[in-house]
Amino acid sequence: MTVDNSDRARALRLTPVSRETEERLALLVAELERWQAAKNLVSGATLADVWTRHVADSLQIARLAPNAKTWLDLGSGGGFPGLVIGICLAEFPGGRIHLVESNSRKCAFLRHAARLTGAPVTVHAARIEDVIGDFTGCVDVVTARALAPLPQLLDWCKELLRTGTLGLFPKGQHLDAELTESSRYWKIQASTVSSVTDGAARILMVQAAEKRADP
Numbered sequence: 001m002t003v004d005n006s007d008r009a010r011a012l013r014l015t016p017v018s019r020e021t022e023e024r025l026a027l028l029v030a031e032l033e034r035w036q037a038a039k040n041l042v043s044g045a046t047l048a049d050v051w052t053r054h055v056a057d058s059l060q061i062a063r064l065a066p067n068a069k070t071w072l073d074l075g076s077g078g079g080f081p082g083l084v085i086g087i088c089l090a091e092f093p094g095g096r097i098h099l100v101e102s103n104s105r106k107c108a109f110l111r112h113a114a115r116l117t118g119a120p121v122t123v124h125a126a127r128i129e130d131v132i133g134d135f136t137g138c139v140d141v142v143t144a145r146a147l148a149p150l151p152q153l154l155d156w157c158k159e160l161l162r163t164g165t166l167g168l169f170p171k172g173q174h175l176d177a178e179l180t181e182s183s184r185y186w187k188i189q190a191s192t193v194s195s196v197t198d199g200a201a202r203i204l205m206v207q208a209a210e211k212r213a214d215p
Ligand SMILES: C[S@@+](CC[C@H](N)C(=O)[O-])C[C@H]1O[C@@H](n2cnc3c(N)ncnc32)[C@H](O)[C@@H]1O
Pocket: 042, 074, 075, 076, 077, 078, 079, 080, 081, 100, 101, 102, 103, 106, 126, 127, 128, 129, 144, 145, 146, 147
């Protein structure tokens, strides 16, 4: 699969980055293409416009918390948004992102791509429910893309959110329904930002979430 250069230009117009970050992102995209056939890291249909669908879609999340130093990405898959945020953090002294992913072949790719791009990334080959408690009080932002419905995300992240971590969850056209369902069980303090890559998508920014006593 050949990546379309006009897609790269469009993505970088939507979410501009420094020359150095662009070079690191290009390394990531090249490796993703190389590994995709064997490891099926992202949906094959999205590879032709990988820069917009995956890179810019992830960069817009990084831009929402420009001063955050320590990040956690859950269910990182082929590295979106986690590896892209990690690449941005390479220019941020002391920055680090932790990626939690249960699939070992995806973890092998994440470690390889992090080494190659020099991104400050730690990969945890684990199930979220087994390790999420280790991050309480230690991360500024938690992200999760295409991982689970909002009630499940809130359940995993409740201790993080209670202790001041910001949740950034990109969501598609069903966000309102997910918020309605979640509000049966949770009191949520949140806002949304429109996606720059998809007119039907928004990023949910969760400042706090408290479980209702009597759902
Ligand atoms: C649909 S993919 C999304 C990947 C990536 N975030 C993206 O947007 O391209 C979901 C990923 O979450 C991982 N995953 C699902 N449940 C998990 C769990 N409980 N613990 C760790 N990883 C999990 C899967 O292995 C898969 O790679």
